Amino acid sequence: MKVGDLYAPVRMAESAVVGEHCVLGYPKEARIRQAQQGHYSVGEPVVIGDRCLLFNQVVIHEGTAVGADCVVEDRSRIGYGCVIGARTRLVHGAYLCDRVQVGDDACVAGFVCDATTIGDRSTVMGDLVHEYTRPDLGWWGIDEPSPVIEADSVVGFGARVVGGVRIGPCSYVAAGAVVTKDVAPEHVVTGINTHTPIDQWTGERLRALIGCWKSRTAP
Numbered sequence: 001m002k003v004g005d006l007y008a009p010v011r012m013a014e015s016a017v018v019g020e021h022c023v024l025g026y027p028k029e030a031r032i033r034q035a036q037q038g039h040y041s042v043g044e045p046v047v048i049g050d051r052c053l054l055f056n057q058v059v060i061h062e063g064t065a066v067g068a069d070c071v072v073e074d075r076s077r078i079g080y081g082c083v084i085g086a087r088t089r090l091v092h093g094a095y096l097c098d099r100v101q102v103g104d105d106a107c108v109a110g111f112v113c114d115a116t117t118i119g120d121r122s123t124v125m126g127d128l129v130h131e132y133t134r135p136d137l138g139w140w141g142i143d144e145p146s147p148v149i150e151a152d153s154v155v156g157f158g159a160r161v162v163g164g165v166r167i168g169p170c171s172y173v174a175a176g177a178v179v180t181k182d183v184a185p186e187h188v189v190t191g192i193n194t195h196t197p198i199d200q201w202t203g204e205r206l207r208a209l210i211g212c213w214k215s216r217t218a219p
Contacts, residue, residue, distance in 0.1 A: 003027065065082075071091075161173065165180065173188075188206065
């Protein structure tokens with residue numbers, strides 16, 4: 001048996017563009033295991049929206065939908081059952097695990113664990129990971145809570161968000177920071193769980209972004 005025999009169907013808009021050496025409709029592990037036992041089934045289709053650009057060496061697993069006008073850059077991977085909103089960009093070889101939900105106008109890089117939610121207009125350049133506190137239960141033994149990144153929030157390069165925490169909306173996790181606790185709306189996180197309300201933030205570099213956030217939320 002070849003894995004290629006199990007690929008899911010692909011529904012691609014005529015205006016979409018696909019680069020070299022891309023794999024679309026790759027089957028999830030459960031279907032491969034079933035086929036080993038002689039039980040064959042058809043996977044959920046991959047849907048690629050209007051005017052999408054898939055660059056080179058992109059892998060998209062079955063049951064994933066990519067919205068209109070998205071850009072998926074070289075060596076990015078999207079697991080099964082994901083939804084990528086319109087005009088979102090996956091960059092720097094982003095690695096999205098399974099059942100990830102990404103809103104519209106987002107930008108995502110780094111590692112994103114299963115069942116994570118990333119809101120509209122958010123940027124995630126760091127890693128979003130599970131706590132992984134019960135490895136004794138096996139790989140498929142438990143679904144751990146996943147991070148939720150609310151709309152208009154930022155996770156900076158090299159930052160790490162651990163476990164089922166919620167960030168934002170309109171919050172900023174600085175590059176290299178570590179987050180293991182919920183981040184309230186309109187906060188900046190630095191270091192390890194150091195949370196500062198944006199009204200008390202004295203740094204200059206985020207002034208323009210904070211002003212943009214306030215203009216959106218003003219009555």
